[in-house]
Amino acid sequence: MQNQTKAGMALFVTIIALLTYTYIAFMGTEYMVEGDHAKAIGLSLLFALLLTWGIRTMCKSKASRNKRRGLPLEIAAIGVTFATLLAGSIPFNHFLYVADHQEAVQSSIQTITRCVGETDSLYADYADTRLRRYNQLLYKEKYKANKRKAMTQSLRRHLLPEGIDSVRRERQEWLGTVKSSSVWNVSTPRNVHYITKAGEDWTKQYETISNLMYKGEQCEPFSAETATSSASVAAELAYLSQPSLHPDDRSVTVTLLCCLLVLTTYLHIRRPKSKFSGSHR
DSSP states (O other): OOOHHHHHHHHHHHHHHHHHHHHHHHHHHHTTTTTTTHHHHHHHHHHHHHHHHHHHHHHHHHHHHHHHHHHHHHHHHHHHHHHHHHHHHHHHHHHHEEEEEEEHHHHHHHHHHHHHHHHHHHHHHHHHHHHHHHHHHHTTTOOOOOHHHHHHHHHHHSSSSHHHHHHHEEEEEEEEHHOOOOTSSSTOOOOOOHHHHHHHHHHHHHHHHHTOOOTTTOOOOOOTTTTTHHHHHHHHHHHHHHHHSSOOOHHHHHHHHHHHTTTTTHHSSSEEEEETTEEOO
C-alpha cells in the first residue's frame, strides 16, 4: 500500500511537471512565432506527445522483465525524451526571460501603442493644413468662392474618404484593449505583432491617399512624425521573437529542476534484478 502511494505521488509529480513545462514552453513558442496560435499549439502538442510517449515507454521498459527487448526500447525512449526536453528548453527559457522583464515589455507595448495611436491624429492635422493651404492657393489665383469651395471639397473627399471616422474610432478602441496586456496573456505576442504591423500599414495607407497632388500644390505626402519612434520601439520588441542562446543561471536551474520533476516516475521505478521478477519498491 505504501509503495502504491509513493508510485501515485511520483506519477502526480510527473504529470504536474509535464503540464507546467509544456505550458511555459507553449508560451515561449507563442512569442517566438509572433502569436501564430496554430503553429504554437501544433508544436506544443507534438512536444507533449513526444514527451508522454518517451516517459511512458521509459517507465514500461525499465520495469520490463525482458531486458533484451526492454533495454533497447528504453534507450531509444530516453533519447527521444531528452532531445524533446532539450528542444523545449529553448522556448521554456525564452518565456522565463520575457516574464522576468515583463515591466519593460509592458512599457514598450504602451509606448508603441501610443505612437501608433497618434498616427490618425497626425494625419488629421496634415489634411487640415493641406486643405487650408490649398484654399489659400485658390484664393490667390482669383477663383470664385463657389468654385474654390467645390475644389477644396474635392480635395477633402480625397484626403478624408467617407467612413474614415468610423475606421479611426475602431482603431482606437482596439488599441485601448491591448495596451495593458500582461506577458502571461496568450494574446499578447499576437497583439505586439499586430500593433507593429498596424503602425506600418496605417502610415502607408495615409501616404498612398495623400500622394495625389492637385494642380498648383507644393507639398509632400503624409509621413507620420512618430514613425521613427514607433519603429525604434518595435525594434526593441523584436527580441520577443528571438530567444537567447545563452540563458542565465537561474533559467538553467529552473529548467533542469522542471526536467528532473518530469522524470520523477521513471526515477522512482526500480529495475528488476532478474527477468522473472519486477518491483516498484
